[in-house]
Amino acid sequence: MRPRLTLAGQLLALQLTIIVLVLIAVTGVSLAQFDIGFRQSESQRMRAIAETGASTEAIRVALTDTSKQGILPPAADRLRALSGADYVVITDADRRILASPNPTAIGDRLDLADSPVLSGQAWTGMTTADGHRFVTAHVPVVASAAVVGVVATGRRYPPLGERLITAAPSLLVYLGVAGVLGVAGSLLLARRVKRQTLGLEPVEITRLVEHREAMLHGIKEGVIGLDTENRVTLISDAAIPLLGLPSRARGRRLEDLAIPPGLYDALTEDSGDGDRIVAIGDRIVTLNRMPLVTDGEPVGSVTTMRDRTDLIALRNELDVTRTTTEALRAQAHEFSNQLHAIAGLLELQEYDEVRHYVSRVSGTRAELSHEVTSRVADPSVAALLIAKGSLATEQGCTLRVHDDTSLGPLDEDLSADLVTVVGNLVDNGLEAARPGVVEVQLTESENDVAIRVRDSGAGVPDELREKIFQRGFSTKDGVGTDGRGFGLALIRVICERRGGRLTVESPGEGSSWGTEFVARLPRATGGGRA
Known part of the structure; x- marks a missing residue:
């Protein structure tokens, strides 16, 4: 497996690549500037040299007097040596070369290309000879208002290698400075980035993100x-x-x-x-x-x-089962005591008292059952209240059904929610009022069912009005160890899930009631979201 560069190495390689590209661009710009500068400076210099030659009296005389043309080659060589030009050529008016650094070219005609020098105008430009490029200047030699010859000077244009060698020192300085700055910048940047990434390398960050995504979606x-x-x-x-x-x-x-x-x-x-x-x-x-x-x-x-929908539904079913079990246990305990009383009376042969006792006990139970069933037509809610009545008796409390209670048959979902709400509110009331009285009032309208449960307990302090509805909170001992602190939270969730509400009220001073819970359950679900 090919080793991977560290973050610092990657940043350094990136910066060095950028530096090389910048240097290439700088080299191109430098060569272009050199080309422009060389042409301008050398064109002016070559023209000045040619003008000096054209204004020399000896050269003018020699071009007008053929007998004196022998002085032209020495004059051209002297002018070339003093000026530093690569060549100085002198021709007559017919472009025939009379003086040149190349003796074999004497007598040939000078190629003037587009130069207008024969019309009396000086010219500078680029020419090519023997495979080399030259910066050339053509200046006419004028005598008696006529062009009698041409002085041509030139400077060889340096090739690319020479131009690079000329620019090399500056480029090496730029490369060195840029390299040092690039290395220092890369190390500082890598240090800063690694500090922000908790010291992780890019590969480690990639693997961490991949693992996080896999875990998140798994x-x-x-x-x-x-x-x-x-x-x-x-x-x-x-x-x-x-x-x-x-x-x-x-x-x-x-x-x-x-x-x-x-x-x-x-x-x-x-x-x-x-x-x-x-x-x-x-x-x-x-x-x-x-x-x-x-x-x-x-x-x-x-x-x-x-x-937790399924869990809470299961909890509701368990609550109903627990309530039924406790009610049966309370009734069994009550029946056992009553049977013991009847057996004792029979043992004492108090037969008349047995008849009166049985009539009184059966009448009390029948009265409770009649009181509930006459006001509550829903069988699940009625059975719950009857069972809670027996449980209240066992705990030393009294469970009463308010005279204004009136409830008809309900659909299955609303009945199940109502059983949960009433059962939890009654259990809270019995626990708070023991020994005391808990009263239940159930009323219905076209849109909802109202539940009002109040007890004769001590009441709920104002500062705890909202906290009692929080999951896990309870005013009783043993919170978090015996399942306390979930009933009221569950009731509020059920109410709000159906679009209803649950509130707590304190009747105030002078009232025999301590706390009053009021819940409303709409008949149709989806009345709102929590």
């Missing part, structure tokens, strides 16, 4: 992460249907996802009391929010969620 519990602006940074596959969010929720704010107010509060506010139960549609979900803090600054939060 767990069955819902997970959602938010930043400080309540923007979704991560979300598991299980959380999307559980929260009713679109599949592309990542990167969007909760405000843009139409999150219900109760769920929004649970996802964004730290309750400080552990799990929170929220009704989402027809599901009951437990949320646990954990704030994220880095270097003492909040950076967001992660909320885990568990669907």
